[in-house]
Amino acid sequence: GNQELFDKLRDAIVNQDINGCPAATQEALDAGISAFDIINEGLAPGMKIVGDNFEAATIYLPQIMMSAKAMNAAMEILEPILAEEKGDDEGVGTAVTFVQEGDIHDIGHRLVTTMLGANGFDIIDLGTDIPNEDVVEAIAKNKGKKMILVGSALMTTSMLGQKDVVRLLEEENLRGEVKIMFGGAPVTDEWIEECGADGTAENAADAARVALKLM
Ligand code: HCB
Structure with missing residues (x-):
């Protein structure tokens, strides 16, 4: 069976x-x-x-x-x-996905990215080991779109960068342009709150549910 x-x-x-x-x-x-x-x-x-x-x-x-x-x-x-x-659920939104700088763990990132695509999101996959400046640039370039930023970090060290990217987006007046979901094994609800992100998810299926809800 x-x-x-x-x-x-x-x-x-x-x-x-x-x-x-x-x-x-x-x-x-x-x-x-x-x-x-x-x-x-x-x-x-x-x-x-x-x-x-x-x-x-x-x-x-x-x-x-x-x-x-x-x-x-x-x-x-x-x-x-x-x-x-992927259905033709027009207009779900665009998901910009990435793994923090210094972090090459890509399995969870790929799963989440794939699952978001399967749930109707247009995907901009920046890849792994991505400096925050590149993330901010991608958000700036797509300003005006219905957008969610989906970041992964698998190490407690790289996770710290998640807080910085939220701050950078605020500094560039881009925070209001985008919902933010962070995940990866070390990420907790407390961390999400401390960062000022909008949500997290336990696994790829959950990530798709949370992302759809946030949009
Ligand atoms: Co790696 N590694 N690793 N590793 N590795 C971890 C992450 C440790 C926790 C293991 C440990 O020591 N206990 C640890 C980090 C410790 C810490 O932070 N304090 C660690 C370390 C230290 C390292 C190296 C430094 C080891 C070394 O070289 N001495 C090195 C770092 C490389 C680097 O990034 N610079 C390293 C290397 C490797 C590989 C290359 C051998 C391999 C990665 C292969 C690859 O990705 N292509 C690897 C792996 C596989 C792991 C473990 C065993 C599994 C990670 C994984 O793929 N899990 C991991 C142990 C662990 O996590 N417990 C270990 C499976 C996926 C499906 O789960 O959590 O990634 P996930 O994603 C989930 C979930 O979090 C959520 O959905 C996903 C799908 O269900 N999710 C999101 C993910 N992103 C999301 C985003 C959202 O917005 C929402 C939800």
Whole structure:
């Protein structure tokens, strides 16, 4: 049944199976499982286990990198499908997504970006390791659009930059142009309040819900 396939997807991530992961993804698609469920019920729970194992020091960086590669191999298949599923919900808005300077963790960022696209947002993906000045420039360039800024930070160090980008937007009189959602493992509700951002989300599906609500 589907649970068996979800377990297979999860295990492919945990076992760093770079070929098996896209194969299991294709198998799940062929079985009629949606790209959305493949991510949320299979792949993302696998990455959660990898993160926990790393924290428990039962695995090390090279293993994480292999799991990340397995994840990205699956996303290569799923991203075009999610892009196609994008309805014609005209005018949801534009999402400018990025990862803070100094931070190259891109898995969560990609998931969130993909899910926002699948929910009708026009996407401007600035990428990872992005200086705040570049973020402000992107917002300035798109001034007037219905817009949400979606930032990720996976490290407590890079997270500090989130507060600075809000301040920079205020200084440039751009804060009113854009809603702001920040996320990533270290981000808490208290931090969102301290930054003066508008919201956060636990995972990619939640991020799409929060973003739609904020617009
Ligand atoms: Co990395 N790393 N890492 N890492 N890494 C973390 C983040 C630590 C927490 C692990 C630890 O020590 N406990 C840690 C940070 C510690 C801290 O901040 N105090 C850490 C460190 C220290 C480092 C290096 C410095 C290690 C080193 O080199 N010595 C180095 C830094 C590189 C750099 O950025 N400059 C490094 C490198 C790596 C890789 C390359 C091996 C690999 C990244 C591969 C890649 O992304 N292409 C990696 C990984 C995979 C992790 C862990 C294990 C998993 C992160 C991940 O992908 N999670 C992570 C441990 C952890 O997070 N617990 C560890 C899965 C995704 C799906 O979850 O949280 O990213 P997510 O995103 C969610 C969620 O947060 C939300 O939705 C997403 C989807 O569900 N969300 C948003 C995300 N963004 C959002 C934005 C919104 O607006 C709303 C919601």
